[in-house]
Amino acid sequence: MKMDPKVTKALKQLSVTTGLSLSITQTDAPDELVSRIQQLERAYKENYSEEYYLCGLLKKETNDWSRKSKSPFLRMNTGGYVIVIQWDSKQEDSIFDLLRAVYPERKKHFFVAMESGTIAMVRFQDQTSKEELLAECEGIRDMIRSELLCECFFGIGKYFEDRKNCATSYEQGLYAIKVGKLFSQKEQVYSYEKLGLYRLVEDLSELARKEFVEELFGNRPIPELDEELKQIAVCFIEHDLNVSETARSLYMHRNTLLHKLDKIEQESGQDIRAFKGSVNLMILLMMKQKEDGNRPC
Numbered sequence: 364m365k366m367d368p369k370v371t372k373a374l375k376q377l378s379v380t381t382g383l384s385l386s387i388t389q390t391d392a393p394d395e396l397v398s399r400i401q402q403l404e405r406a407y408k409e410n411y412s413e414e415y416y417l418c419g420l421l422k423k424e425t426n427d428w429s430r431k432s433k434s435p436f437l438r439m440n441t442g443g444y445v446i447v448i449q450w451d452s453k454q455e456d457s458i459f460d461l462l463r464a465v466y467p468e469r470k471k472h473f474f475v476a477m478e479s480g481t482i483a484m485v486r487f488q489d490q491t492s493k494e495e496l497l498a499e500c501e502g503i504r505d506m507i508r509s510e511l512l513c514e515c516f517f518g519i520g521k522y523f524e525d526r527k528n529c530a531t532s533y534e535q536g537l538y539a540i541k542v543g544k545l546f547s548q549k550e551q552v553y554s555y556e557k558l559g560l561y562r563l564v565e566d567l568s569e570l571a572r573k574e575f576v577e578e579l580f581g582n583r584p585i586p587e588l589d590e591e592l593k594q595i596a597v598c599f600i601e602h603d604l605n606v607s608e609t610a611r612s613l614y615m616h617r618n619t620l621l622h623k624l625d626k627i628e629q630e631s632g633q634d635i636r637a638f639k640g641s642v643n644l645m646i647l648l649m650m651k652q653k654e655d656g657n658r659p660c
Contacts, residue, residue, distance in 0.1 A: 367393035373400040417485050418475045420526065421445070421533040441526050443471075443487040446500060447518040447536030450480055454513050458482065461507060483533055490522045493554050500552045516540045519554040538562075546652055564649045572650055579632070579643060585651070586631050593648060595623050596631075600641050 370393050387396070418424075450458065459474060462484065466472040473485045500517040507515050518539035520532030535555035543553030546561045555562075567575075576585055588596065595613065599620075602608040610620045627635050631647070634640035 367396075369393050370396050370400070373397045413473055414475045417473055417483075417529070418477070421475060421477065421483055421485075421530050423530050441487070442490070442522065442524045443485065443526075443529070443532075444496065444522055445520045445529055445532035445536050446484040446486065446496075447520070447533065447540060448482045448484065448515055449518075449540055450507075450513055450515045454511055455480070455482075457511050458507060458513070458515070461510065462503070465503060465506070481537075483536070485529060487526075493519070493556055497552055497554055497557075504551055515551065516544060517552040518543070519552075519556075521555055541565075546649055560645065561649065564646060564653065567650075575646065576650075579647075585647065587651070588627065588630055588648075592623065592627050592630065595620070596627050596635055596644055596648065599624065599635060600645050604636060604638070604641060 370387075373396070374387075448458070448462075455476065459476075459482070462474055462482070466484075471487045473487075475483045475485060477483055496519050500519065504515055504517060507513055518536035518541075520535035520539070523529045523532045539553040539555040539558060542558055542561050542565045543550060545565070547553075558565075580586075595609075598612055599606075599609045602612060606617060606620060606624075609615075610617045613620065615623075624635055627633075627644075628640075631644055633644040633647075635644055
């Protein structure tokens, strides 16, 4: 008797997950057989798969902290980081293979497939510097870009001291990508702890944003800078309001930069060379970017 395609597919998935190959005689209804096979696969995952267990932790679906996967690694390790990796192309298997080649030591690195286009890398390790993690993720980003011709975004959550709190680190990684892509898409690697003012602006209520604008401009419309002046303003602020460093970074003559800064003040009404004016202008630029980013295409 020919096996129903649904049963054959379920058996194949069971073999992929468990390594077991079952031979059955189809006497029951196909849907009932498929349900039994899937129950067997799910039971295996719940008891033996570290990734399945961690996926439950990250999604806050696992509440029994004492019932750990049979993996000694999960019983042994507690603190660490969650690094979220997102991409737009259909290369999940290739990205998984590359990551496992970069991190062959499965005692400390676990890769969990979340929703489509998202991997959570759960790393059990001691606390390290944000700069070190950023540099490492930038290296992986460059490798994926060169070998797979794929653009990825990385979000680094804060250090968690206990495994049961890794969901918070995962949510922070997702949030870092969301906010980072909104305000600085070209960066591609974002740390939740380094979002700073970006995070503050993202969390501002609509009422708070409206009151801020009214305090600066009253009933007047918000002035808009052209792209060149925006770039100069951001660069100047990122270089701590240092004219010489900004001019060097922009390959611009110092006098030309001073003229542009005067123009920014004239058009925005904010003295960008003063601390208060530069902060006000930066917040305005980020609010405008958030508004544009949330507009439907």
